[in-house]
Amino acid sequence: MMFESLSDKLQGILKKVKGQAKLTESNMDSMLKEIRIALLEADVNYKVVKEFVNDVKEKALGQKVLTKLSPGQTIVKIVNDELTDLLGSNDTEVHFELNKPTVIMMAGLQGTGKTTSAAKLAYLFRTKYGKKVLLAAGDIYRPAAIDQLLALGEKTECEVYVDRSGTKPPAIAKAAYQKALSEHYDILIIDTAGRLQINEELMQELKDIANDVPLSETFLLVDAMSGQDAINVANAFNSSLKLTGLIMSKLDSDARGGSALSIKKMTGVPIKFAGTGEKITDLEVFHPDRMANRILGMGDVVSLVETVQENVDQEKTEKTTKKIMSGNFGLDDMLNMIHQIKRMGPLGKIIGMIPGMPKVSKEQLNSGQKASDRMEIIINSMTKKERKHPEIIKNSRKVRIARGSGTTNADVNKVLKGYQQMKNSVKQMSPFLKKQMAKSK
Numbered sequence: 001m002m003f004e005s006l007s008d009k010l011q012g013i014l015k016k017v018k019g020q021a022k023l024t025e026s027n028m029d030s031m032l033k034e035i036r037i038a039l040l041e042a043d044v045n046y047k048v049v050k051e052f053v054n055d056v057k058e059k060a061l062g063q064k065v066l067t068k069l070s071p072g073q074t075i076v077k078i079v080n081d082e083l084t085d086l087l088g089s090n091d092t093e094v095h096f097e098l099n100k101p102t103v104i105m106m107a108g109l110q111g112t113g114k115t116t117s118a119a120k121l122a123y124l125f126r127t128k129y130g131k132k133v134l135l136a137a138g139d140i141y142r143p144a145a146i147d148q149l150l151a152l153g154e155k156t157e158c159e160v161y162v163d164r165s166g167t168k169p170p171a172i173a174k175a176a177y178q179k180a181l182s183e184h185y186d187i188l189i190i191d192t193a194g195r196l197q198i199n200e201e202l203m204q205e206l207k208d209i210a211n212d213v214p215l216s217e218t219f220l221l222v223d224a225m226s227g228q229d230a231i232n233v234a235n236a237f238n239s240s241l242k243l244t245g246l247i248m249s250k251l252d253s254d255a256r257g258g259s260a261l262s263i264k265k266m267t268g269v270p271i272k273f274a275g276t277g278e279k280i281t282d283l284e285v286f287h288p289d290r291m292a293n294r295i296l297g298m299g300d301v302v303s304l305v306e307t308v309q310e311n312v313d314q315e316k317t318e319k320t321t322k323k324i325m326s327g328n329f330g331l332d333d334m335l336n337m338i339h340q341i342k343r344m345g346p347l348g349k350i351i352g353m354i355p356g357m358p359k360v361s362k363e364q365l366n367s368g369q370k371a372s373d374r375m376e377i378i379i380n381s382m383t384k385k386e387r388k389h390p391e392i393i394k395n396s397r398k399v400r401i402a403r404g405s406g407t408t409n410a411d412v413n414k415v416l417k418g419y420q421q422m423k424n425s426v427k428q429m430s431p432f433l434k435k436q437m438a439k440s441k
Contacts, residue, residue, distance in 0.1 A: 045266055056075075080293070088271055093272075094217060109195065122187075125187050134160075140193070170205065206240070207240065207241065231263050243267075335379045
């Protein structure tokens with residue numbers, strides 16, 4: 001995940017500071033030097049780093065941290081506040097229009113996944129905010145761009161406005177806006193052709209759309225993997241258009257994170273959304289304060305709760321929980337638990353939201369994911385009766401299940417052993433669990 005290396009370094013630096021009974025100017029300077037090096041190694045712009053370190057020092061001295069009894073905690077708060085400010089502070093909200101469509105124009109370089117991001121944005125607005133969204137196919141140059149958006153429209157359950165008659169994009173945008181207005185759409189998202197920032201003709205086309213349609217937001221898609229070049233791209237587009245926000249893709253990548261920490265300061269344009277994968281669901285509202293918390297290892301409880309609420313079937317989960325607590329559960333219930341956890345997203349992302357969680361390596365995450373997938377395949381290879389009554393699974397059945405799932409008898413035994421251990425644990429805790437359930441009623 002992005003910021004992983006920086007996060008490890010900053011947490012290590014601040015851990016040392018928190019262990020200090022007293023902070024002196026000397027060891028504070030030493031800490032700030034380490035922070036400076038960590039940020040520069042993460043590819044944060046050197047001007048941004050200089051300003052960041054100076055601001056932390058100034059605020060630490062201003063709050064008389066050196067004379068405080070627990071200076072470490074105050075330093076952590078100052079660093080957290082400054083990171084939040086770097087990432088955009090509270091400047092990331094989308095302002096929805098009243099009594100007329102909110103119009104969003106998408107811009108970006110060729111091949112960065114802008115059309116897919118337009119569809120992800122439509123899906124997010126429809127599912128998270130309950131908005132009625134219209135997509136407009138404004139890329140008339142790239143082969144199959146219109147068909148791609150139509151296919152994505154089906155996935156997102158959002159209508160796509162299309163004109164294949166050779167009409168120019170500004171006129172398409174204008175007609176799409178009239179449709180959105182007359183049919184009471186909440187949001188219109190205009191997809192545009194990917195371009196090079198030096199292509200004046202295509203940049204003029206974006207300006208014409210901005211002149212012909214009352215834009216509420218103009219979003220630029222930037223790639224986290226492109227490092228400091230993302231800043232150059234944003235500045236080039238911003239000099240021709242009035243950008244209101246950025247969508248940064250590939251926040252799930254191994255990018256060092258320097259562009260995300262530099263771009264707001266260097267361009268004045270905040271990150272409003274973050275792409276975290278290739279699925280249509282992999283787009284998040286960008287919260288600078290929550291991201292700063294994650295970088296400093298403080299977790300992100302608010303995002304975790306939102307993820308659970310949005311992805312977990314509450315009724316199913318309650319039913320499964322009651323069955324497990326009563327000890328009357330089968331392998332189908334274990335399978336349901338796996339499905340519910342998977343719906344929440346990658347395991348690494350979920351663990352990162354939990355405060356105080358120990359560091360989990362990629363190898364451990366991959367191993368856990370493989371074990372979960374293998375368990376799912378094995379359970380799916382069982383009959384309905386076997387899943388309900390695992391005790392009937394003897395050797396001949398194990399051989400059949402292993403063959404059907406492409407695993408071994410030992411793998412099948414692991415699943416059954418895990419199930420039995422869970423059942424025994426619940427049985428031992430049953431009196432306590434029943435008391436807790438009674439209290440919560």
